[in-house]
Structure formats: C-alpha cells, structure tokens
Amino acid sequence: MLKIAKVKSCAVLGLEVYPVEVEVDIGRGLPSFSIVGLPDKAIDESKDRVRSAIKNSGLEFPDRRLTVNLAPADIKKEGPTYDLPIAVAVLLAGGQISEIAVTKDDIFIGELSLSGDLRPVSGILPAIIAAKEWGAKRIFIPENNLEESKLIRDLAIYPIKSLENLVDFFRAELFIKPVFGEGVNNIEDIVTEYDFAYVSGQESAKRALEIAAAGSHNVLLSGPPGSGKTLLSRGLPTIMPPMDEEEILEASKIHSVAGLLHRGDSALICARPFRSPHHTTSSVAMVGGGTWHANHSKTAKLPFPGLPAL
Template sequence: MVGIVLSYTTLGIDAYQISVEADIGTGFNPMNIVGMASNAVKESKDRVIAAIKNSGYQISTQHYTINLAPADLKKDSAALDLPIALAILQCNEIFRIIDYDTIAMIGELSLDGFVRPVAGVLPIALAAKKEGIDTLIVPLENAEEAAIIEGLNVIPVTSLRECVSWLCKETEIMAANVDREKIFQVLNDFPVDMSDVKGQFQVKRALEVAAAGGHNVLMIGPPGSGKTMLARRVPTILPELNLEEALEATKIHSVAGYSKNFRNGILTTRPFRSPHHTISDVALIGGGAFPKPGEVSLSHRGVLFLDELPEFKRVVLEVLRQPLEDGVVTISRAASSLTFPAEFMLIASMNPCPCGYFGSNIPNHQCNCEWGSILRYRSRISGPLLDRIDIHVEVPSVSYADLASLPTGDKSVDIRARVNKARAIQHDRFKGTGIFNNSQMNSKQLRKFCILDDASNALLQNAIDKMGYSARVFDRILKVSRTIADLEGRKDIISDDISEAIQYRTLDRKYWS
C-alpha cells in the first residue's frame, strides 16, 4: 500500500506543491528518499523513524522508499518531516487520509514526535489557497502567520500523534483565526518619531524630499551628529504600509525565517535593515546553494541603511548597482535562475574623512588627516554608485542650544501627510505606466514632466559647466527638482527647485567642508 500526502516546499520566495509518497519494499537501508532532496531532507530519515516510534506507533522494519514529486524540483527544508511520517503511517495502514488532495501539511519533527516551527509558511499558505487546498496543517507557532490568508482552514498541531488523531476525527482542533482588521490597525505603529531629533532641519528637509520621491540619500557628517538616528526614522515618514505591501514584505522575511519575530505573524511597519560593514556580497544581495534573499530583498518596501559606507568592501558596494536600477535581484545558478524583489530606499552615511572631523567646528576635534588620505577615503565609493544616489546632504554637529532645547520640528505624521500628497500627485502623473514615484522616471518621462523655464535652464547649465556633472547626475537633479515642486504643489519646476536639488549633490563638488 502506498501512502500519499500533499505538502509544499519553497524555492526563492515562492512555494510549490509536492506529493510525498511512501512505499514498503526490500532493501538494505531502512529508508531511501528520492526526488532531488537536499541533505536537510535526507537527514530526516532517522528523525522521522524515531518520532514515529516515540509517538507510540508500531511500523514495519522493512525498507521504505520515499518519493518527493515532482522529481525535478529541489527540496530543501526540514518542513517535510511531518508529511513523510504521515505517508509512512499510511503505507503501514495505521490510518488513511480520505480527501488527501484537499489537505496539505508542513512541519519539522523532534525525536519525541513534537512538531517544530518552520520557515516559509506565508508563501506556502498563499500557494495552498491559490491551488484550491482547503486545509493546511501547520506547527502551532506558525498558525497565526498562515491564518492571515483568508479562506484557508489552518489547523495548528503540536505533535505527530495530535495530527493523526485529528485526521482520524478522534480529536477536534479549533482552526487558527486572526483579526485582520486589528492587524491592519497596528500597521505603521512606530516607537520612534522624527520630532525626537533636535535641530538638523536642513537634513530633515532632505529626507522629506527623499521620501516624497523615493530617492536614495547619502548623509555626510562627523560622529555623533545624528546620522543613524535620522536614518532610523525615515520609515516613519514614508507612505503608509498597506496590507498588500505588508504581505509582500512578510513573504520574503518568512522564507528567510524571520517572521516568527513579528507581531501576529506579519510585518506591521516598513522594513529597516542595517547590516554591518563586514557583510559579504552574498549576504547583501542573496544567494547560496539554495538561493535565499539577502539584505536588499529583506529591505523590500522599506529602507536599507548602510552606516559608514566607505568601510564596506568595494565588491559588496558594487553589487548594489542592479537592485538600485532595476528593483530586483537575479541569482543565477547552473540548475536555475531566481529573481527576488528589491525595491528599497537606500540611506547611507559616512564621515567626511578618516578621523571624521574634516570641516568640523567642534572644539578639541580638529582634523589632522592629510588631503591625500581624505581623497583615498572618499574614493572607496565608486562614481557609478554615487551617481545612483540622488541626494547627498551634510549633517553638521548639533549645537548645545539644540541639544538643551525641547524636541522641535514637525512630527512624523505631519511630514508623512505632505509626503502622501506629493506621492498622490506622482500616482496620477504616472498612472498606467508601471512607475510609482519620480525616482523611477526614464529619459522620455523626464523630457515630458521636467520642462524648465529660461531661469532654471540657465542655473542648471551653469552648475553643470562648473561642476562637470555626468548625464546621470543631470537626470537625478531633474528628478529631485520635480519632487520638490510636487511637495510645494506646483505644476512647473522653478529655479528655486533646481537650486535646492543642486545643493543636494555635495560629493560632486571639487571641494566641500
């Protein structure tokens, strides 16, 4: 008798249905797993047999053949433990799943038969709902995450015996249920606020412009000037995270195994990722033998913050070019090619020199760096990467008057309201084009939506002639100018918008302090 159970495996950020088949035969090994199973799956043979035995079931000691179909799909997850155990119990005629084509299950087993949580539950639940699965059996700890998907009957189990008992209708288990309206209400609930930052009004303005147009930002300033504090508050002024975006971002985190840290199993605020400068290019961009999303994909729909940008390895920074331009990351391997979404806002920070105090007026902190060492320090960031960062803004040290004062400036909710108005203008402008903000405009759209008057043309021409800006920088200035005009509710770009946008190109100047 062949035992058949439906389950799922993840590849990239998507889930695929597989059929777990078990048969008793003859052979020297107690179990043989076939169907492109990874070591993580093959190692389950001893774990599954021990879990069955310690759950009180007596099974044949003959050879078992476990087939994971389709055979041409890679399987790399201990989440197949529970399906394999149930398939073995079925082929031993201990019980039988009648409507096996409407029930799917996932879960890792411990040696004593208890079910442990697994990664990738949200994409599995989405795939199960799409393919007409009525019931999904999951570990108790993953139940809330799966129950977010409406119309899917999610059964939480804690052990193999409990799962079998429910399948045999001997035990009743309440289906997992979450209040989706309540989850939506706590979206965008941030513990920090932009008004926490004292002073730095020019930098706050630059970040508001960046949030309104989806522009990348580089902050330059001495240690302790508040660069990290400002960066951590950027998600609070970005447009509200809606439920669709929350599910899209949570799907990526679920595959990476981080969703268990989220309240109600879903990401409720825009992601903010801040990897250390010792990160490898694979960890940043994604990859591995079975490719997993990297930091750029975990930042999807949120912010990627790179503190001390020149300290990152050159090869690591250069891999950012594709996601910054295309919004996706493509990982190619001999057997397959996977694409991960990576639409994020890049916020980076750096010191003006190796010691950090070049141009600073802080007493007892005078810069003694040689000009050559300063140039070498800044040259760690390549020109092509700098060209892809729309806004460069200086962050000066904070004065005592600002530090001693009460929190001043607009709250995040007020700034976000202005950002939302500007985004609404952009939404109407680019309706039906697949573009959602000014930073994504192509050359044709720049010519259409960034028409300059004579004064603006003269100002921009003078800046380009003196600074030697590249064609890409020229486009960036136009995009930022368009965003500034949108924030002010103006249909046309004026010279003041061009002037402000030029001020946001600090690192393009030959000398700056």
C-alpha cells in the same frame, strides 16, 4: 494496507513556492528506509526523526523496505519541513491512517522532534499563500507557526501540536478546530524607538529626507560620525505612509523565508523595514543570493534574501 501512499507538501525555493508530492512505497525485502527526489542533508536525516517520532507517538513503524519519493525530482528539496508529510504518508501506506481521512486537497508542513512534537519552520507564510492559490482546502502546520498563518483568508488552517494529535484527529478521536485567517486587520499603532520628530536641528537634512519620502527618491547622507545620519535614517519610516495589506504581506513573506519573523503575537511586519549594514559589509552580503543554477545541482545553495529584499 496501501502499498503506495501520496500526500502533498511544498518546496520553498528563495521566494518561490512549488508543489511537492510525497510518495511512500512499502515493499518486500530487508528493512530499509530511503528518500529520493533530490533531497538535501536535512531531509536525509529526517529518516531518523520520522522513525523515532512514529514509535514515540505510540504508533508502529513498518519493518519493511520503505522508499520515499519527493516529486518532482528535478526541484531541490531543502530543510526539515518534509518530516510531517513523510510521517503521514508512512502511516497512510501502513494502514494506520484511513485513506479516506486524508484528501487530495490537504497539505502538510512541519518538522518533527524525536518525541513526535511538531516544531516551527521557516517559510510558512509564502507556503500558505501558494497553497491557497493551488486550491487547497486544508493545511496542517506546527502550532507555533499559527500567528503568521492567520494573515491568509478563506483557508482552513489546522495547528498541530504533535504527530499523535494529528493521527487521533484523522481517527476521529480528537477534534482540532480549524483556524480561518482574518487577513491584515486591526493593526495597532506602531510604537517605534526612533521617531523623526526626535531629531533636533539638521533642518537641511530633514528637508532632504522629507522630499525623498514624499517622492520615493534615493538620498545620500554624508557627514562626520555623530552628526545624526543614522538617527535621521532610522526615523525616516515614521514619516512615510503606513504599509497597506499587500506591502505587509510581501514584507512578512520575505522575513518568513529568512526565518526572521517573531513566532508570537507580533508575527506581522507592519512597520517599514530599516536595515543598517556595517560599513565593512561586502556587496555580496548586502545583495544576497546564491549559486542556484538551472540544473539544480545537489551542491547548489538556494538564494537568500539580501538587505534590499529585507
């Protein structure tokens, strides 16, 4: 049994991703479970999720003093994405997973339910892009996050259904076929509810929008209610060039962080995004952001993508 186990994960802060090392120490003393390393409330609550998930997966939770460190400690950790790496590190430190089964090039991301099933999380796409840049060989993610992860080539992605399945995989009792992303290929023709061709009349406005689309200019439409401003604006993306792979990845990454990607066959953002804010929307709500200070205080709120980003 290892006294200290280490596995790798990542922290998604806004649109930036940072490597995180999850360390678990099993020591002598009264049974306890503490998490350090600037965690937020969701991570603090993961103690109960991890404990129940391990027990309900037919595994043994160590009845000793457990200390979990999320390094580096100066970066705020937020959300339930650390449930899976914490559980793996606990099982690794307790000897229930062989230390040779988990390599230094493995990355774990995922939220655990009390039954041990993995639930999808936001920000998978930027996390996988960063993992590839760091030289990761394998990344273990929730099964329901698989579609958006297929955008990244040359990385072995393991879709995991439950903690029990993952442990069986490490014990060579279950085979999980890795998925290698295909990139942005075979994009079907985009079917949109609004099309620029649907607008009848308004020739001057359509001419202005065509010039704006051709030259990437700003344009201001002004007129009485019902004159077609919104319909013209909604149809504008249909006369613009299709998004290339870099633009699709960038748009999909932003929507992934914001939790706006559909988890299914249509995980990609292939159409140029359109946003129609209400006229009473404040400038702060439109621009987005938050109080993310240099000292990374525990009460700071991470920047959230605003309308310009989406």
